[in-house]
Amino acid sequence: MDSIVASQRPLAPLYRPDERFEISAAGLQEWYRSDCFRRVVAFYAGYPERSLFSDNGRALLHHLIVTLRPERLLEIGTMYAGTTEVLARATWEAGCGHVETLDPYGAERCPALIAEFLPKLRERVTYRARSSAIHIDQVIAGAGFYDFVLIDGSHELEFAAFDLEGSARVMRPNGIIVLDNIEQVGPRFATKHFLERHPEWIDVAGVVGSMAADRPLDRPKPSFPDSFNFVLQAPPYYVVDDVPRSFGAQPADRGEVRGIELDLAAPADGILHVQAIVRTFGVMPTEERSVTAELALRGGAGPLNVALPEPVLSQVSDRDGIDRRIELIVAFTGGTLRLAIPPTAYPARPR
Numbered sequence: 001m002d003s004i005v006a007s008q009r010p011l012a013p014l015y016r017p018d019e020r021f022e023i024s025a026a027g028l029q030e031w032y033r034s035d036c037f038r039r040v041v042a043f044y045a046g047y048p049e050r051s052l053f054s055d056n057g058r059a060l061l062h063h064l065i066v067t068l069r070p071e072r073l074l075e076i077g078t079m080y081a082g083t084t085e086v087l088a089r090a091t092w093e094a095g096c097g098h099v100e101t102l103d104p105y106g107a108e109r110c111p112a113l114i115a116e117f118l119p120k121l122r123e124r125v126t127y128r129a130r131s132s133a134i135h136i137d138q139v140i141a142g143a144g145f146y147d148f149v150l151i152d153g154s155h156e157l158e159f160a161a162f163d164l165e166g167s168a169r170v171m172r173p174n175g176i177i178v179l180d181n182i183e184q185v186g187p188r189f190a191t192k193h194f195l196e197r198h199p200e201w202i203d204v205a206g207v208v209g210s211m212a213a214d215r216p217l218d219r220p221k222p223s224f225p226d227s228f229n230f231v232l233q234a235p236p237y238y239v240v241d242d243v244p245r246s247f248g249a250q251p252a253d254r255g256e257v258r259g260i261e262l263d264l265a266a267p268a269d270g271i272l273h274v275q276a277i278v279r280t281f282g283v284m285p286t287e288e289r290s291v292t293a294e295l296a297l298r299g300g301a302g303p304l305n306v307a308l309p310e311p312v313l314s315q316v317s318d319r320d321g322i323d324r325r326i327e328l329i330v331a332f333t334g335g336t337l338r339l340a341i342p343p344t345a346y347p348a349r350p351r
Contacts, residue, residue, distance in 0.1 A: 013093050014040045025205045051082030057227040058086045065090035065348035070097050070147030074134045078103035081113040088121040104131045124185050136166040140248040145172045152180040160190035164213040175234045182230050183219050191230045201235040237265035238332050241336040252348040255314025259307040263340040270334030272297040281314045281323040289314050
């Protein structure tokens with residue numbers, strides 16, 4: 001690879017302190033008409049050369065990050081790390097955030113390119129030579145979440161659909177997902193089907209629903225002019241409905257669950273369905289014990305402890321070499337349960 005050091009532009013803030021815009025259809029239009037947009041898009045005109053985004057697309061990524069101020073960002077598809085630099089520049093200007101970027105085929109290509117970033121950008125990026133499937137699985141196992149995800153991996157429908165569903169699975173409330181290359185059928189139909197299954201998610205610009213059902217090959221309207229992107233935003237809470245939802249099998253300090261702790265983002269009135277599972281590894285055979293319960297739940301917004309009718313108790317004593325994992329699976333019927341944070345078990349605590 002040719003060096004990219006000589007072509008790098010210096011670090012400089014692109015926003016004035018008083019320039020703030022909403023992440024909404026109206027907010028994007030206001031930004032598009034502003035001097036701020038003209039300044040940002042001028043900076044990203046033809047830059048970075050290795051980015052495959054349009055000028056407006058790069059400006060849009062920078063704008064969303066500066067506006068949202070995400071702590072954890074994920075890029076699925078590093079390729080030549082040009083767009084990675086855009087994400088890093090935006091986190092630098094936002095004053096927070098770290099970018100994890102994935103490319104299972106870039107182990108020889110990507111580290112050298114990222115190593116030539118300006119030092120203050122390089123320190124904001126971690127490259128991983130792994131697929132999105134392996135990475136998201138490990139994030140779930142570690143109870144991790146993201147605030148911003150850029151999906152720019154394989155554009156086949158099945159792969160784009162997995163990346164979108166997997167990213168939504170590890171997204172914090174109000175987080176942003178940007179899909180690239182919506183001119184291709186995979187990303188755009190993955191988005192259309194995702195929103196049909198998850199109506200609580202927000203199509204920020206309100207464009208996905210305008211796709212003509214009788215013209216499936218027509219190029220759709222993007223979320224922002226002269227870009228190839230859809231922008232989606234997570235709801236401001238974790239949603240639980242009649243489809244059981246797991247929040248991952250988490251390492252725990254003991255094999256005992258007597259109840260779950262909820263933090264309701266809105267009043268709830270319905271039936272809570274809970275399956276609490278305790279797994280103990282390090283013994284043969286592996287131990288798995290669980291309790292399933294249906295509990296009437298009625299309460300206002302705020303913290304709420306829900307006791308199980310009977311506890312889940314491991315029969316394996318605590319000792320070195322034991323690995324405890326607790327998984328909570330919840331569903332809600334009679335309405336929608338909105339949670340401010342994922343549910344946790346008690347008295348067991350994450351380890």
